[in-house]
Amino acid sequence: MIGAKKFPGNLEDRVWAVYHVWQLHPDSSITIAFGDITDPADAMRATAIIEADPRASRAIRGATRGTWRLTPIASKLCRATLIQQGELGGSIPLWVLNSRIKSTLSLVDNIRSRSQRNGHLVDAEVRAAFPLPPRLDQLDEEQTLVVALCVALEQNECGEFDDWTPLVSTSPFVKMSLRRPAKKKGDRQLAIGRASTTLDSCPLEALAWWFDYASRSRAKISDEEGNSVRLVWTTNGLHDNVVATIKRPPFPLHRREFVARQFCTVDDGVLSSFTSSVDETVDYGEKKFPSRSGAVRALTTSLVRFKPVEGRADQVRRWGGTSDTSGVLSETRSQPSLRLLFALSTFP
Amino acid sequence: MPPAPIPACQLDSTAASVTTTPSIFVQHLSQNLPASPTHDHDRIILSAASIVHTNPATIAASVVTRVSELLNANDPPNSRLSHDRSHYGSHDGSHDLSHDCQITLSRTLKTGTTASGKILKQTFTITGDLAQHDTQHDTQHDMQHDTLIEFYPKSPKSPAFSIVLSPAPHGCTYLTMCSKIAVSSTTGMNRTLTLARGASPSLLLPHAHATALLADLSSLVTNCHRNYARYAEIDAASANALITSMATAPDLTPTETDALDRPVVDADWRRIKGTVQEPVAYFQRLTDTAAAWGKAECVVDASAASVFGYLWNYNSYERLRQHEVKEKGLLHEELQVSANLPPLSPPIYPPPQLTP
Numbered sequence: 001m002i003g004a005k006k007f008p009g010n011l012e013d014r015v016w017a018v019y020h021v022w023q024l025h026p027d028s029s030i031t032i033a034f035g036d037i038t039d040p041a042d043a044m045r046a047t048a049i050i051e052a053d054p055r056a057s058r059a060i061r062g063a064t065r066g067t068w069r070l071t072p073i074a075s076k077l078c079r080a081t082l083i084q085q086g087e088l089g090g091s092i093p094l095w096v097l098n099s100r101i102k103s104t105l106s107l108v109d110n111i112r113s114r115s116q117r118n119g120h121l122v123d124a125e126v127r128a129a130f131p132l133p134p135r136l137d138q139l140d141e142e143q144t145l146v147v148a149l150c151v152a153l154e155q156n157e158c159g160e161f162d163d164w165t166p167l168v169s170t171s172p173f174v175k176m177s178l179r180r181p182a183k184k185k186g187d188r189q190l191a192i193g194r195a196s197t198t199l200d201s202c203p204l205e206a207l208a209w210w211f212d213y214a215s216r217s218r219a220k221i222s223d224e225e226g227n228s229v230r231l232v233w234t235t236n237g238l239h240d241n242v243v244a245t246i247k248r249p250p251f252p253l254h255r256r257e258f259v260a261r262q263f264c265t266v267d268d269g270v271l272s273s274f275t276s277s278v279d280e281t282v283d284y285g286e287k288k289f290p291s292r293s294g295a296v297r298a299l300t301t302s303l304v305r306f307k308p309v310e311g312r313a314d315q316v317r318r319w320g321g322t323s324d325t326s327g328v329l330s331e332t333r334s335q336p337s338l339r340l341l342f343a344l345s346t347f348p
Numbered sequence: 349m350p351p352a353p354i355p356a357c358q359l360d361s362t363a364a365s366v367t368t369t370p371s372i373f374v375q376h377l378s379q380n381l382p383a384s385p386t387h388d389h390d391r392i393i394l395s396a397a398s399i400v401h402t403n404p405a406t407i408a409a410s411v412v413t414r415v416s417e418l419l420n421a422n423d424p425p426n427s428r429l430s431h432d433r434s435h436y437g438s439h440d441g442s443h444d445l446s447h448d449c450q451i452t453l454s455r456t457l458k459t460g461t462t463a464s465g466k467i468l469k470q471t472f473t474i475t476g477d478l479a480q481h482d483t484q485h486d487t488q489h490d491m492q493h494d495t496l497i498e499f500y501p502k503s504p505k506s507p508a509f510s511i512v513l514s515p516a517p518h519g520c521t522y523l524t525m526c527s528k529i530a531v532s533s534t535t536g537m538n539r540t541l542t543l544a545r546g547a548s549p550s551l552l553l554p555h556a557h558a559t560a561l562l563a564d565l566s567s568l569v570t571n572c573h574r575n576y577a578r579y580a581e582i583d584a585a586s587a588n589a590l591i592t593s594m595a596t597a598p599d600l601t602p603t604e605t606d607a608l609d610r611p612v613v614d615a616d617w618r619r620i621k622g623t624v625q626e627p628v629a630y631f632q633r634l635t636d637t638a639a640a641w642g643k644a645e646c647v648v649d650a651s652a653a654s655v656f657g658y659l660w661n662y663n664s665y666e667r668l669r670q671h672e673v674k675e676k677g678l679l680h681e682e683l684q685v686s687a688n689l690p691p692l693s694p695p696i697y698p699p700p701q702l703t704p
Contacts, residue, residue: 004678285619
């Protein structure tokens with residue numbers, strides 16, 4: 001493929017002759033690799049085409065190579081990844097080159113915007129394609145430690161917590177309660193919140209909604225709450241990822257940054273999601289890296305269970321959401337999680 | 349006996365030159381030119397070609413029955429109300445076409461140090477018969493049936509033209525129109541335009557006027573293309589054909605395998621400043637070399653195959669138009685080099701039929 005690009009100002013136009021090849025993988029993902037034309041005969045044909053075009057013949061010859069990866073997510077959804085190296089040729093300063101990288105990659109955004117569909121439909125497709133998570137005994141050592149940490153939220157064997165105290169709920173369909181630790185002088189007061197509700201959905205679909213952290217509908221809720229960032233930072237398979245968000249608590253509190261690992265399991269028909277904070281630095285594209293945008297790093301641990309309701313195959317009961325936040329939010333730390341629960345109670 | 353139109357295949361390839369095109373989807377293959385000084389008269393030949401998104405029979409019927417509408421389509425609405433330039437009808441068993449070619453030329457007159465523009469408008473009338481023939485010729489694989497429409501001018505002052513309609517994939521047609529007019533070999537401002545070979549000079553016309561006359565006629569190609577345009581449908585059909593043929597694509601050649609195995613390091617990325625809230629995640633890898641590395645990732649609301657169909661169909665109408673707008677008409681070509689390519693969409697431009 002031969003293409004020329006117009007450059008602004010006094011910069012001369014650039015022209016590329018690029019060799020493309022594709023491969024369909026057994027998992028239905030597709031790779032397109034591209035690079036310079038290596039075959040001499042093809043290179044000569046490309047040069048002849050360029051030379052025949054009056055404007056292209058005056059342009060400077062650039063070079064590029066890279067790869068496209070198209071990975072299916074659902075039947076009508078895929079993840080598109082473009083990695084590209086570009087050499088513009090001529091005497092263009094490196095900083096100009098770096099500043100144009102985003103425009104070089106703009107084809108990805110073109111593809112995204114031309115295919116954009118209703119967010120609710122897309123989320124529904126993602127949920128429908130969500131596979132059953134692994135069993136508890138299939139987890140690795142690190143995940144098992146997180147499970148132990150989360151399960152401990154439910155237990156009170158040593159009597160370190162008071163009993164559950166009912167909490168004024170934000171919804172008539174959600175029961176909320178709070179358990180405060182037994183008071184000890186000098187200790188931090190980390191309360192645990194709990195909420196439960198009945199959902200008109202099957203457990204797997206509800207778990208899929210919960211696990212799809214950066215889905216369109218949840219990103220919209222986050223935007224409406226005024227939170228600046230919500231993203232999936234890294235993924236480790238289909239049921240394990242690290243997510244990050246920066247939440248804006250009410251004035252005069254500082255913004256809170258949550259970076260947590262979440263994964264899910266299935267055990268005896270009960271689906272569980274485990275979340276625990278991790279000490280990872282997330283790149284938010286700030287000027288200085290690593291940076292937390294001036295936000296206070298908060299910690300969270302949560303356990304969410306989705307249990308089928310007896311006699312109602314399409315309903316699910318969930319309970320056990322907790323969230324611990326460092327800083328001054330010790331008494332209200334569970335609010336974000338409970339609000340999210342309210343959103344989930346109105347699902348879909 | 350009226351002069352015969354020139355079949356497209358008789359164009360002199362050595363004299364071919366691509367000229368300014370009225371549309372990015374219509375190409376003037378050649379405009380020319382006095383290639384052989386041994387003739388008594390020079391010919392001006394203009395060939396316009398395009399792909400039309402309907403079958404040859406529909407186009408032939410449209411040209412034969414509604415040629416005047418096709419030629420009048422470019423006129424502004426006001427002028428059409430007052431005067432249709434083309435008239436077409438059947439008389440005595442033949443189809444007569446009468447068309448007023450109104451050509452507009454601007455000329456800059458220099459007086460001292462100032463320059464002023466002057467627009468010249470002249471009208472010529474062409475009359476003649478349209479005739480349709482079916483032809484067939486042997487291609488590499490099978491017999492190809494073409495439709496030939498020829499215009500035989502009645503008056504020696506009229507140019508002749510021929511239209512070749514060849515079937516193309518997805519129910520489309522390659523349309524090539526060649527029109528010719530003969531001019532005297534006299535050069536300079538007193539170039540004499542004789543409107544047919546052997547005719548006496550009856551009209552003095554600059555060379556540019558004769559070219560403009562043929563360009564006006566070739567608007568028929570543009571209008572045919574525009575009337576039947578189904579850009580989105582053809583792009584989708586091309587993409588579907590590509591996706592369908594993926595499973596039966598031949599094995600990769602060693603060169604292609606090498607290209608796929610070339611390592612691309614997916615590490616050490618830094619998010620591009622200020623892009624964290626965008627739906628596409630942009631990253632870059634800062635290096636000291638002259639090569640810049642970038643990465644972009646997003647979820648696309650379409651299947652991997654359909655995204656591939658879009659990416660691989662480099663010459664689709666949608667991408668061609670985007671390139672036209674963004675890069676101001678700079679080069680955008682596809683060069684078939686690989687055995688791993690499934691059959692692509694029909695090219696936007698028909699294959700040039702310039703071989704003698």
